[in-house]
Amino acid sequence: MALSAVRPGLRRLLWGRGISALGDGLWFTIWALYFTRILRLSPGTVGLAMTLAGGAGLALAVPIGALADRYGPRGVLVAITVVRAAAMAGYLVIHGTWAFLAVTVLFTAPANGATAARTAMVAGLVPGDAERMRTLAGQRVAQHVGYAVGAGLGALVLSADRPGGYLAAIAGDAASFLVLAAVTATVPAVAPVARTRTTGARLVLRDRPYLAVVGATAVLSLCWAMLSTGLPLWISRTGRLPLSLSGAVVVISSVGIAVLQVPAARLARGVGASARTAVWSGVALAVSCVLLATTSAGPVLVAASVVIVASLFHVAGELGFVAASWGLSIPLMPEHARGAYQGASEGATATVQMFAPAVFTLTLTGLGAAGWLLVAAVFVACSAPLPALARWAERTRHEPRHTI
Structure with a gap:
């Protein structure tokens, strides 16, 4: 596939990454206080959830990447992004420790695999390592700009320190994932690789x-x-x-x-x-x-x-x-x-x-x-x-x- 044919899709993906990163910056600024002040969870419970989610993320990174090879990275990435949007929305309604653990694992564990699938998608669409790296670098720039804007919005939420502000921020982050999923679905598909005896x-x-x-x-x-x-x-x-x-x-x-x-x-x-x-x-x-x-x-x-x-x-x-x-x-x-x-x-x-x-x-x-x-x-x-x-x-x- 010619690079000129996929450039519009890659530009849309870049904007989608920026919007998603805005939601991430907002979330990473407020999550600690939301968990402890609004949900009234103990630091030990929060730490346990993060540890379990991190361990699950390690276990899932390679299998998710392998799924991207088998079924195509675009579909896998869209599915993961929708799942993470639903998990983020789950923080709005959860009650109790077990529900919190489940939602946290569901949200955090696929993140590394999603990054692997996104990189594989870029590699499948863009010929030549130099152009691939330029594309990934551009996406990282958009990501950091989005983080900065999101962190600024998060600071406003923290300064107001109202439950409604935290809930609005979480809803906004969930919406940013849906935007990213919708944008990713418009990027040209990368064909799955042929199956071999060795996965x-x-x-x-x-x-x-x-x-x-x-x-x-x-x-x-x-x-x-x-x-x-x-x-x-x-x-x-x-x-x-x-x-x-x-x-x-x-x-x-x-x-x-x-x-x-x-x-x-x-x-x-x-x-x-x-x-x-x-x-x-x-x-x-x-x-x-x-x-x-x-x-x-x-x-x-x-x-x-x-x-x-x-x-x-x-x-x-x-x-x-x-x-x-x-x-x-x-x-x-x-x-x-x-x-x-x-x-x-x-x-x-x-x-x-x-x-x-x-x-x-x-x-x-x-x-x-x-x-x-x-x-x-x-x-x-x-x-x-x-x-x-x-x-x-x-x-x-x-x-x-x-x-x-």
Whole structure:
């Protein structure tokens, strides 16, 4: 299918992603208070639900990706999006712990598989890895713009702190998923792959070089919890820096990603370049951690300035990590098992994200500034072997690739 024929559908998908991300930004801003203040659930119950949902998400990522290969990613993605819309609407009417657990698992568990199916759909519609990455980068920009707008609306809901405001926000998020489902249904279909004796799920789970590459790359996704958990915890524990500084860093990150993600994707043209980009990403994130470790002492103004500088290194590291993850997971996947392989990549990232908040909580509360140095060492240790791992994975590919 010619790229010119699918561009209108991809543009609609981009707008759909932006609208859906607006709902996500709204939801992620209010969910903690809605669960504890409106539904009156205990933190333990909320934590249990999130843990169960995260575990289910890990288990479902590869099977959902394999379903996208077998039946076509568009239909699978539309179905998942409708299910998640219904689950979000369920938060409006649930009562009791068991209903809450069921709705939370139903909403959260398919998310990683949906991302895998969406990436497989883009890969099926767009020829050439460079164009695929440009398309994915554009969607990530739309996603972050939507998040920012949604978070702003969520702040208004929190400032009003009225039950009706929370309920309206949840209804709006459910509606945003329905918009995304409707838009996705208009994108040209990708044909299912021919069935073989070895399913895509079995194939990827036996592909040790690919799993090693995406597993090592996924560790760099600690950068997300570094911003959402590590930095706010650090600022609140030191008691020296204004809490608003954490919000300023989030703004810097959002703007940096929106402006630079598409250009950053050009750094990962080819497997070798992507692996080198991942190495530099790990170094940039490590530098950010080392800088943050120095802010426990000294003049407050200097420490605040160092946090801002650290945030710039963080943005560079996150941009490089995202570009490298696409530049490694997409060229190394076989075209007949796109969904399953992207499911494995998403599953690896989900595994890291499941434990990431605990990593920062334990290291920073137990070790203080030394905790930042430990995380810095992890970033370097996971990224340094990637060029060798990528060469190993390339040697084991048996399918001709698109040239870039």
